[in-house]
Amino acid sequence: MREHFQPFIDDLKATHGKNLVSVILYGSAAAGDFIQQRSDYNILIALDHIKPADLREANACVREWHKLGHPVPVYFTVDEIRGGADVFPIEFHQMQKAHKVLYGPDVLAGVEVHDDFLRHQIEYELRSKLLLLRRQYIPASETSEGLKRLMGESLTSFSALLAASLLLFGVEPPVTKPEILARAEKYFGLDPEPFDRILALRRNDYVEKIDEAEANKLFGSYLEQIEKVIRTIDEAKVKDQ
Secondary structure (H helix, E strand, C coil): CHHHHHHHHHHHHHHHHHHEEEEEECCCHHHCCCCCCCCEEEEEEEEECHHHHHHHHHHHHHHHHHHHHCCEEEEEHHHHHHHHHCHHHHHHHHHHEEEEECCCCCCCCCCCCCCCCCCHHHHHHHHHHHHHHHHHHHHHHCCCHHHHHHEEEEEHHHHHHHHHHHHCCCCCCCCCCHHHHHHHHHHHHCCCCHHHHHHHHHHHCCCCCCCCHHHHHHHHHHHHHHHHHHHHHHHHHHHHH
């Protein structure tokens, strides 16, 4: 793993020098759930301090990394990692659950993730992404190909939110998408069929042929499962008040 990322790490070391503390891979590639040409290499870069000059100097190596099709890395200071976990509980739970240290110490080790804002963040993210999915459906519904890609690409975000939703109810979520979805289906009483179909489409690079009527039906069922989770969280919130 380190050998695969070594050229990028060498560029970061040359750019940031002693200010570079740690480079960490997180997400599906670290979880063993990586799909070639579909999944991203998500990188967290920890520095001792971050000034505008540090980010400007990173432009060349990050630009080359981004040209390879990878997302721009996330930059944190070490102090921000220690102090920001309670503000971004979903992201830090994810990173702690599945990460690999590519360089330096494990700055995520020992970080306490407080869940005071977990319910609020989950509900906000679920509702926001549901609204976005409905908006994206309008242009995507013109073709079955557009719908297949919309469902496949959105499943990454929703599987992460389902993992966090399980955590909210005291259920330890697994690491990989298929396992997360299977546990969420069981706990929330969801229909597994739309998730299984969408996972298969992703794995097979969307080559499976389905007509527009079938794609629209699949999307409708997919949407219903997400709405069901939101209702469950809403009902639990009302009971807790």
